[in-house]
Amino acid sequence: MLRAVLIAALTVPGLAIAKDRFDDDPPKPTQTTQDCTNGQVWDSRTQRCVTPKSGALDDDTLFGAVREFAYAGQLENAQAALAAMSDQSDDRVLTYWGFTHRKLGDMDKGMSFYEAALEKNPGNIAARSYMGQAFVETGDLVAARRQLLEISAHGGAGTWPETSLRQAILTGTTYNY
Structure with a gap:
């Protein structure tokens, strides 16, 4: 049976x-993977790329970046964003x-x-x-x-x-x- x-x-x-x-759709590319470099994450508040560990980003923003980086195959960048989560x-x-x-x-x-x-x-x-x-x-x-x-x-x-x-x-x- x-x-x-x-x-x-x-x-x-x-x-x-x-x-x-945690999210119903695959992450869409944002400025994080289109404009930012070296694992930086787009901060919509300041309209610029920031390092994940800067403390400027909340966990939901960081988690979105984790998913976006992982989806894009940028696993080390995903880990840097994960490490910054509180x-x-x-x-x-x-x-x-x-x-x-x-x-x-x-x-x-x-x-x-x-x-x-x-x-x-x-x-x-x-x-x-x-x-x-x-x-x-x-x-x-x-x-x-x-x-x-x-x-x-x-x-x-x-x-x-x-x-x-x-x-x-x-x-x-x-x-x-």
């Missing part, structure tokens, strides 16, 4: 409506620390951040999707499928985290954002 449910979950197309639980124990911060470390080649460190994010918030479906994709990369499809089931159990059916992990399991190709 469980096997039939899992097979159905892996083959029924999802609605791919959300990139992660609450390093926030599960969204932990999730993106995991993502950036994994994509920079440190799978163990990435997994430890995903585990910390899920300990903080078991319903973090973005962390579950990224962790599941890490399992796909290491060939542990059983563990990846467990994360897929957890995503659905936490209300993530039809979301981007669920759809991207399902596709990764089916194709062996993971996402870079």
Whole structure:
């Protein structure tokens, strides 16, 4: 019975409506990735590029920059913006620390951040999707499928985290954002 449910979950197309639980759409390029250099982030208040650690930016602005940098493949810049965020124990911060470390080649460190994010918030479906994709990369499809089931159990059916992990399991190709 469980096997039939899992097979159905892996083959029924999802609605791919959300990139992660923190924002519904992929980040659009802004001045941060179009005009700023050396990991600087656009400050809409001052209308100029600033270093993330300057203290001029709030965590939501920094998180937007993290996502934009990660989406653009600028993982070191994403980490600089993450480091500037005030609450390093926030599960969204932990999730993106995991993502950036994994994509920079440190799978163990990435997994430890995903585990910390899920300990903080078991319903973090973005962390579950990224962790599941890490399992796909290491060939542990059983563990990846467990994360897929957890995503659905936490209300993530039809979301981007669920759809991207399902596709990764089916194709062996993971996402870079």
